[in-house]
Amino acid sequence: MKKEIHILLVDDQPGYCEFLEMSSDIWNEHFSVMLTHVKSAEEAVSELQSMTPNIIVVDAHLPDTNTLDFVERYSVGESPIVVTSEEHSLSLEESAIYHGAAAYIPKTNDPDEVEFFFARLAELSSAPREIH
Numbered sequence: 377m378k379k380e381i382h383i384l385l386v387d388d389q390p391g392y393c394e395f396l397e398m399s400s401d402i403w404n405e406h407f408s409v410m411l412t413h414v415k416s417a418e419e420a421v422s423e424l425q426s427m428t429p430n431i432i433v434v435d436a437h438l439p440d441t442n443t444l445d446f447v448e449r450y451s452v453g454e455s456p457i458v459v460t461s462e463e464h465s466l467s468l469e470e471s472a473i474y475h476g477a478a479a480y481i482p483k484t485n486d487p488d489e490v491e492f493f494f495a496r497l498a499e500l501s502s503a504p505r506e507i508h
Contacts, residue, residue, distance in 0.1 A: 379498040380408045384429040384455070386420045386446075387413070388439050392483060399490040407494045417441040421450075429455050430501035431478075436461035436468055444475040451476025456500050 385393055393413040400409035412429065414420050417438050432455050436443050443459065451457050456478035461468060469480035478500045481493060 378406065378408045380410070381431065381494065381498050381501055382410045382427075382429045383412070383497065384420060384423060384427075384432045385411055385413045386415075386417065386432065386438065387435040387460075388415045389435070390415075392435075395485065396490070399487050400494065406491070407498060409494065415439075417443075417446045420446070424450070424453070424455075428453075431455055431497050432457045433497070434459055436463075436472070444471055447472060447477050448475040451478075458497065458500060 383396075385396065387393060390413070393411065396409075397411055400407065400411065412423060412427070414423055417434075417440050420432070420434070432450070434443055434446060434457060436459050438446065447457050447459060457476065459468070459472035459477045459480045460483050461480075462483045464482045472480045479496065481496055484490060484493060
């Protein structure tokens with residue numbers, strides 16, 4: 377049975393979005409992924425006015441705002457937030473969780489590791505939410 381995941385991806389690097397889209401095609405026997413990509417927190421806020429994704433994936437280094445402020449403000453909504461970054465940093469992970477993120481998942485360029493990424497997003501998107 378396929379798990380449907382509607383992801384709002386907030387990332388100013390279009391290459392990462394393209395990689396996830398290509399990878400979702402590879403793993404489509406397990407996941408049905410609908411990906412909405414925006415490049416800034418401002419665009420994300422605008423999208424959230426008209427849609428409710430299953431999960432929000434936000435880059436740790438947004439160009440227009442402090443990502444942790446964004447997480448803290450929007451983690452009380454219906455959609456869990458996952459912070460992601462190319463750097464593997466325990467302090468960044470702890471800060472993201474402290475500010476309300478459901479998880480921190482390092483970015484990967486390995487198509488095989490993307491299955492774990494989508495599986496983790498699917499798990500988080502269907503888990504009961506704790507409101508802070």
